[in-house]
Amino acid sequence: MKELFVRLDRCQGCRSCQLACAAAHSRSKNLFAAISETPVPRYRLFIERGEGLNVPLTCRQCDPAPCLDACIAGALYRDERGVVQRREGSCVGCWTCIMICPYGVVGREKERKIAVKCDRCPDLEVPACVQACPTRALIYGEADSFGADIRRAAAGVLARAAE
Amino acid sequence: MEKSTDLASRAMLKEAERQDLSTIWDRFAVQTPQCGFGELGTCCRNCLQGPCRIDPFGEGATLGACGASADTIVARNLVRAIAAGTAAHSGHAKHLAHTLLKAATGRAPDYPIRDEVKLKAVAKRLGIVTEGKETAEIAREVAEAALRDFSEKETPVAWAATNVTQGRVETFLKYGVVPTGIDAAIAEVMHRTHYGVDADPVNLLLGGIKCALADFAGCAMGTDLADILFGTPKPAVSRANLGVLKPDAVNIGLHGHSPILSDLIVQTAHDLDGEARAAGAAAGINLVGICCTGNEVLMRHGIPAATHSVSQELAIITGALDAMVVDYQCVMPSLATLAECFHTRLITTMPINKIPGATHIEFSEENARQAAAEIIRLGIEAFKRRDPQKVNIPSHQSDVLAGFSTEAIVGALSLLNPDDPLKPLIDNIVAGNILGVCLFAGCNNVRVTQDQNFLIMAKELARENVLLLATGCGAGAFARHGLLTSEATTAYAGDGLKAVLTALGQAVGLPGPLPLVLHMGSCVDNTRAVQVAVAVANKLGVDLDKLPVVASAPEATTEKAIAIGTWAVAAGLPTHVGVIPPVLGSSLVARVLTQDAKSLFGGYFMVETDPVTAARQLVEAIRERRAGLGI
Numbered sequence A: 001m002k003e004l005f006v007r008l009d010r011c012q013g014c015r016s017c018q019l020a021c022a023a024a025h026s027r028s029k030n031l032f033a034a035i036s037e038t039p040v041p042r043y044r045l046f047i048e049r050g051e052g053l054n055v056p057l058t059c060r061q062c063d064p065a066p067c068l069d070a071c072i073a074g075a076l077y078r079d080e081r082g083v084v085q086r087r088e089g090s091c092v093g094c095w096t097c098i099m100i101c102p103y104g105v106v107g108r109e110k111e112r113k114i115a116v117k118c119d120r121c122p123d124l125e126v127p128a129c130v131q132a133c134p135t136r137a138l139i140y141g142e143a144d145s146f147g148a149d150i151r152r153a154a155a156g157v158l159a160r161a162a163e
Numbered sequence B: 001m002e003k004s005t006d007l008a009s010r011a012m013l014k015e016a017e018r019q020d021l022s023t024i025w026d027r028f029a030v031q032t033p034q035c036g037f038g039e040l041g042t043c044c045r046n047c048l049q050g051p052c053r054i055d056p057f058g059e060g061a062t063l064g065a066c067g068a069s070a071d072t073i074v075a076r077n078l079v080r081a082i083a084a085g086t087a088a089h090s091g092h093a094k095h096l097a098h099t100l101l102k103a104a105t106g107r108a109p110d111y112p113i114r115d116e117v118k119l120k121a122v123a124k125r126l127g128i129v130t131e132g133k134e135t136a137e138i139a140r141e142v143a144e145a146a147l148r149d150f151s152e153k154e155t156p157v158a159w160a161a162t163n164v165t166q167g168r169v170e171t172f173l174k175y176g177v178v179p180t181g182i183d184a185a186i187a188e189v190m191h192r193t194h195y196g197v198d199a200d201p202v203n204l205l206l207g208g209i210k211c212a213l214a215d216f217a218g219c220a221m222g223t224d225l226a227d228i229l230f231g232t233p234k235p236a237v238s239r240a241n242l243g244v245l246k247p248d249a250v251n252i253g254l255h256g257h258s259p260i261l262s263d264l265i266v267q268t269a270h271d272l273d274g275e276a277r278a279a280g281a282a283a284g285i286n287l288v289g290i291c292c293t294g295n296e297v298l299m300r301h302g303i304p305a306a307t308h309s310v311s312q313e314l315a316i317i318t319g320a321l322d323a324m325v326v327d328y329q330c331v332m333p334s335l336a337t338l339a340e341c342f343h344t345r346l347i348t349t350m351p352i353n354k355i356p357g358a359t360h361i362e363f364s365e366e367n368a369r370q371a372a373a374e375i376i377r378l379g380i381e382a383f384k385r386r387d388p389q390k391v392n393i394p395s396h397q398s399d400v401l402a403g404f405s406t407e408a409i410v411g412a413l414s415l416l417n418p419d420d421p422l423k424p425l426i427d428n429i430v431a432g433n434i435l436g437v438c439l440f441a442g443c444n445n446v447r448v449t450q451d452q453n454f455l456i457m458a459k460e461l462a463r464e465n466v467l468l469l470a471t472g473c474g475a476g477a478f479a480r481h482g483l484l485t486s487e488a489t490t491a492y493a494g495d496g497l498k499a500v501l502t503a504l505g506q507a508v509g510l511p512g513p514l515p516l517v518l519h520m521g522s523c524v525d526n527t528r529a530v531q532v533a534v535a536v537a538n539k540l541g542v543d544l545d546k547l548p549v550v551a552s553a554p555e556a557t558t559e560k561a562i563a564i565g566t567w568a569v570a571a572g573l574p575t576h577v578g579v580i581p582p583v584l585g586s587s588l589v590a591r592v593l594t595q596d597a598k599s600l601f602g603g604y605f606m607v608e609t610d611p612v613t614a615a616r617q618l619v620e621a622i623r624e625r626r627a628g629l630g631i
Helices: A016-024 A066-070 A096-100 A128-132 A143-162 B007-018 B024-031 B036-040 B070-104 B116-126 B135-148 B166-174 B182-192 B201-230 B259-278 B291-301 B309-317 B334-340 B365-384 B406-416 B422-431 B452-463 B472-480 B486-492 B495-507 B523-540 B559-570 B587-601 B611-629
Strands: A002-006 A046-050 A053-057 A076-078 A084-086 A107-109 A114-116 A138-142 B236-240 B250-256 B285-290 B305-307 B323-326 B345-348 B398-402 B436-440 B466-471 B517-521 B549-553 B574-577 B604-607
Touching (some): A002 A143, A016 A046, A016 B036, A128 A138, A138 A143, B007 B309, B070 B135, B070 B182, B070 B201, B070 B259, B070 B365, B070 B523, B070 B559, B070 B587, B116 B201, B182 B201, B201 B259, B201 B291, B201 B523, B201 B559, B201 B587, B236 B291, B236 B305, B250 B259, B250 B291, B259 B291, B259 B365, B285 B309, B291 B305, B291 B398, B291 B472, B305 B472, B309 B334, B323 B334, B334 B345, B398 B472, B398 B517, B406 B422, B406 B495, B422 B495, B436 B452, B436 B472, B452 B466, B452 B472, B452 B611, B466 B495, B472 B517, B472 B523, B517 B523, B523 B559, B549 B559, B559 B574, B559 B587, B559 B604, B587 B604, B604 B611
Parallel strands (some): B250 B285, B250 B323, B285 B305, B323 B345, B436 B466, B436 B549, B574 B604
Antiparallel strands (some): A046 A053, A076 A084, A107 A114, B236 B398
């Protein structure tokens, strides 16, 4: 199953992923129109600066997921892709999910007072944030192959060090 | 999306794909998706604390580090673009002013005054006494007046103030947007957009309009001085599209915007025809135009136009272009890389435009003919290295009738009514045979299927009897698709427009009607259309913002186009733009440009990417103006 991965050395902090995410979760699906929609479309991933690095923070779709376990309204569920989603009409806006998420990537839609989080763009083959990333810092792929890429890169580093 | 509607371009793009050559379309694809902050205009890089970006969704930053809002940032970025466009147009004009001064003072013998009538007309407009003076003396005074227009003065920029209606001058004074120096206006924009200066978006936009009026002056001056030095264009028959390249000739492309070198190359080329033939080119030297340098030599010498704008690289991919000579503006750096894959010599000529990988032959007015000959000889040398296996010239080309300067249009009208040339035009507008006038200007843009918006809009408007004028790469689009012909008028014009163009065609002795679109020149020549509008407005005793005249840049690209569009709005024209400019990050700026401007200047921007809808909106704008005039 494909997951969303971050190449931590790549992010330039341009926030294109955020804009694409918000536009993908708008009614119009178009940035120019999305910015004047109500409710304001929310992006569901964040770029933070940590120890000199730009770090895209995305929902890890944890399993077990603290947000899902903590939701008192039973508004969160795991879909067939393994993605934690919010049920329409169930969220009571208690923000327990926001308190419990270790990555801080659950946001809120102020107008309807409901939680919003990454739904991994169910209608798109590749999530909008990944498509928008100009440096390919965001990768949509299998965990094994992402790990293998890191191993290959690490092998190169070690080999050069041994020379 | 198709890359181009033009069959010659499509054939060359296939060739590019086969040979794995990168073109603007490939590079643009790699650039997408582009940064949303840039697209919205909400990225500020004006200080070393930036870049600051405003979150359009209101969750992140709502202010830059200095406190600048999205409104401030968008307005600052827009007026900086206007300043850049103004610098380019007026740089072109300043180059011509220096050339005229050298010509008038005996320092540039290759540049005689070719149009004394225009020289005297310009002098008169500027208030320079001509009686009893030698041509050289008048030319010197005009050149000095031109150069004076660049620095800050106590008085308005002459080329702006003397080229519009009195009503416009009063409007410009009322809103404090009269420039008193072209360079001064550019510098003022750079000052007020510097860290911690102007933060008021409306005040910034008014500053942008002031600078755009300096651009207008630069454009008008560029046209006037080029006409004085090289002759005012008259209707010229020629051809357009890549099919004008010849397999048995030394093909030399003249690319950029200035006539100063290109006109000399045209004058010098016949002298070297023999050398070209001796090198094996049976058809001698074949000069072809690219972009607005192409328009300059098409209008004055009937030199065929090879291509324009986004398809400039494709001329090299024919494998038959031996040299591409460039001056300045809209010359893509990629040409050098592409030229390396062929025998083509890319030759830069201007001290301010060098490209890594190109051959630089520095040109000056003092060594003009010598440099022109040296450049042509490089083309002949390259021809000898041409690989016949790589030659692939698409056959497509269209007939073209170009060269409709203001003087040529008024001249044609005077054949219908020698005493009152504008009367037939005005009568036909009043009678509704001509619903209104649309000036098409601007570039191609890689975001739009090449030429598509121009073609669809022109056909829609012509059917509604709108008289069509065109300049720059827009004129080039119409040229390669055969819209600068009598046949296009027969095929696409509404009955009223067809009757008027037929009467004019007969009057000037053409076998058919005038072309559907009148080619008025290069992009610097947009003021030619304003001159016609000013004459009509003055005759009717109304201001420009009352006339049924609109403008459109349906595939705009450059900062020059932004400057032109802005002065078109200030001149009172409803002005369509067919691509989304980077201003939507501020609803305030967008509203001022598209709505509030109307109450201040009469003109306003219309942003619409769909060409059919845009044409409909322009027709509605024309009808609104007609209703205002009671016609």
